[in-house]
Amino acid sequence: MxxxxxxxxxxxxxxxxxxxxxxxxxxxxxxxxxxxxxxxASSDASSSFNDDKIVLAARDDAAAFVASQGSIRGVSFEAALQHIRQQVPTLQGDDMQLATAILSL
Structure with a gap:
């Protein structure tokens, strides 16, 4: 047993x-x-927008967005998101991924 x-x-x-x-x-x-x-997503966004004035102007707002884990959404960041999504409609990144990509420029 x-x-x-x-x-x-x-x-x-x-x-x-x-x-x-x-x-x-x-x-x-x-x-x-x-x-x-x-x-x-970071690579796709950063390679296309290295010298884009709208996206570069949103770096401070993107940093605030990342630091606040998405609760602070500045006007420049919102404009950059809209601009990026209009320029590259097939981009599949979410807001946090795009904010990280903007910061990597």
Whole structure:
């Protein structure tokens, strides 16, 4: 009887270890995917707007937006977002990604 319990416990621990490893891999893949998407949006926006006066004027507002985690939205930043989205309608970045891209200019 003890042998069956021992094997059952060993099997249960092996399954739990496999589930934890799989969960870690899925979580890691999700985080890496999110970082890659942010980098792509930043790269797309910053390569197109290096000398754009509207976007460059919004750097201070973009910094305030990022620092406040999105609660401060300056007029220059709003104008830059509208300008960027008109110039590149296929851009898939959200406001925080675009603010980060503006700061990288």
């Amino acid at each position: 003890n042998v069956i319990k021992t094997f059952s416990l060993a099997a249960l621990l092996a399954l739990a270890g496999t589930a934890s490893a799989t969960s870690f891999v899925v979580t890691t893949d999700a985080v890496v995917g999110a970082v890659a998407a942010t980098a792509d």
